Amino acid sequence: MSGTKGINRQQMADLIARQFQDGWVVNLGVGIPTMCSNTDIGDTDIVYHSENGIIGYGSVAAEGHEDLNLVNAGGQNVTLKPGAAVVHHADSFGIIRGGHIDVTVMGAYQVSCRGDFANWKLKGQKGGGIGGAMDLAACAKRVFIILEHTTRDGSSRLVPECDLPVTARGVVKLVATNYGLFEPTGDGFLLREIAPGLTVDEVRAATGAKLTVADPLPTVRLPG
Amino acid sequence: MAAKSKVVGSFREAVADIPDGSTIAFGGFAMPGTPFNLIKALLELGVKRLTLVGNTTGGAQQPRMPDMGMLVENGQVAKVICAFTAATRPTDTLPFTKYYESGECDAELVPQGTLAERMRAAGAGIPAFYTPTAVGTELAEGRETRVINGREYLLEYALPLDYAFIRARRADTFGNLQFHRAQRNFNPVMATAARCTIVEVDEPIVPAGEIDADAVHCSGLFVRRLVQVPPAPEGLWPTKRQERRR
Numbered sequence: 501m502s503g504t505k506g507i508n509r510q511q512m513a514d515l516i517a518r519q520f521q522d523g524w525v526v527n528l529g530v531g532i533p534t535m536c537s538n539t540d541i542g543d544t545d546i547v548y549h550s551e552n553g554i555i556g557y558g559s560v561a562a563e564g565h566e567d568l569n570l571v572n573a574g575g576q577n578v579t580l581k582p583g584a585a586v587v588h589h590a591d592s593f594g595i596i597r598g599g600h601i602d603v604t605v606m607g608a609y610q611v612s613c614r615g616d617f618a619n620w621k622l623k624g625q626k627g628g629g630i631g632g633a634m635d636l637a638a639c640a641k642r643v644f645i646i647l648e649h650t651t652r653d654g655s656s657r658l659v660p661e662c663d664l665p666v667t668a669r670g671v672v673k674l675v676a677t678n679y680g681l682f683e684p685t686g687d688g689f690l691l692r693e694i695a696p697g698l699t700v701d702e703v704r705a706a707t708g709a710k711l712t713v714a715d716p717l718p719t720v721r722l723p724g
Numbered sequence: 725m726a727a728k729s730k731v732v733g734s735f736r737e738a739v740a741d742i743p744d745g746s747t748i749a750f751g752g753f754a755m756p757g758t759p760f761n762l763i764k765a766l767l768e769l770g771v772k773r774l775t776l777v778g779n780t781t782g783g784a785q786q787p788r789m790p791d792m793g794m795l796v797e798n799g800q801v802a803k804v805i806c807a808f809t810a811a812t813r814p815t816d817t818l819p820f821t822k823y824y825e826s827g828e829c830d831a832e833l834v835p836q837g838t839l840a841e842r843m844r845a846a847g848a849g850i851p852a853f854y855t856p857t858a859v860g861t862e863l864a865e866g867r868e869t870r871v872i873n874g875r876e877y878l879l880e881y882a883l884p885l886d887y888a889f890i891r892a893r894r895a896d897t898f899g900n901l902q903f904h905r906a907q908r909n910f911n912p913v914m915a916t917a918a919r920c921t922i923v924e925v926d927e928p929i930v931p932a933g934e935i936d937a938d939a940v941h942c943s944g945l946f947v948r949r950l951v952q953v954p955p956a957p958e959g960l961w962p963t964k965r966q967e968r969r970r
Binding site: 530531550551552553554566567568569570571575576577580586587588589590592593596597621622625626627628629630631632633634635638639665666667668669 | 757779810835840861862911
């Protein structure tokens with residue numbers, strides 16, 4: 501994150517986790533999304549589902565207390581919360597396809613104004629890494645995306661139209677970047693919360709699509 | 725119920741009759757439930773022109789254990805059917821990717837839930853099904869779709885298997901299985917789709933009747949052969965993943 505503006509990875513995850521509502525069943529993708537489970541969301545009761553059939557997993561296991569046969573989608577050794585259950589893969593994806601997941605949080609290369617996103621294949625690549633992303637994207641009730649606002653060469657990852665192969669179309673409801681919280685509106689993005697230390701003009705200049713701004717515009721709350 | 729034991733003495737013996745050209749699924753998701761010992765025996769057997777089915781071609785995590793990619797590197801594989809032919813992070817490289825890019829090995833990339841359901845369908849006598857997954861993506865181009873109740877779905881076909889290699893915590897001599905935690909994943913699903921399911925078992929195999937009928941995760945009617953995993957280092961066991969540097 502050195503050299504990039506705005507909030508860091510954990511703060512982006514915190515921003516998304518604060519949108520979770522009591523009782524939601526949440527699926528966290530590999531990478532920054534897994535950091536949502538570190539966020540202190542008070543009494544909000546969340547059931548974390550992992551695509552490999554774990555319903556109700558908890559924190560990453562402490563050193564020396566790992567069960568090597570218990571992993572989340574990223575292969576990390578996690579723990580179970582009281583009330584946890586295990587199902588096989590066809591049932592786990594039945595849970596996903598059946599619309600029983602309230603939100604899936606994923607990383608992405610690009611998100612478009614229309615709520616399309618791309619996260620499985622780079623330009624010109626043969627094949628790719630889909631995993632459970634297409635099932636989750638097509639079938640979860642909501643898709644939230646966490647990604648860096650710009651690429652290393654400075655181009656916006658928030659775009660009018662994805663030029664990478666999409667994972668699903670018209671599904672993204674919320675986007676957290678290091679610049680703030682955004683909502684795809686069809687013809688642009690609505691800036692709902694802005695990262696501390698940034699101006700709306702800076703966010704607009706870094707965004708490759710039309711930007712509207714919430715009024716009033718809250719600043720992203722940081723702990724401490 | 726036939727009381728004949730399905731226990732086989734060695735991994736070599738369990739895979740010995742597998743012919744060239746077979747379609748073989750490997751269970752497992754990350755370390756849990758992965759049949760490392762059977763994969764190793766298949767590497768040693770050297771059969772060729774295999775079609776392999778599983779979540780990933782492997783090799784993204786360290787330490788590396790026997791995986792699909794190793795069989796590809798060993799020249800034994802014609803095609804893989806999986807959810808990853810490349811790593812999730814563009815900065816990581818799967819050993820398989822170069823064999824795919826050069827055309828040495830073919831691949832069919834399938835969304836993970838569709839992959840599981842295609843095997844479930846094969847085991848349950850369903851020839852094909854419609855799913856919303858992958859609609860509107862490159863994977864759906866040129867393929868049959870249908871609008872049902874106003875939503876578009878993609879037609880996917882069942883995926884029957886010749887062999888399934890899986891791993892379980894406990895088994896009885898009839899082949900009834902129990903999995904521990906995330907060991908379960910694809911394993912009982914693959915068992916239903918295969919003509920011959922071979923299981924490597926963590927704990928000593930118990931007489932039929934020792935596992936309560938209500939506590940069986942996969943019925944022995946789907947299981948043909950059982951092999952007890954010996955203690956390390958002779959047997960291969962899951963290890964702790966080494967965290968990647970970021």
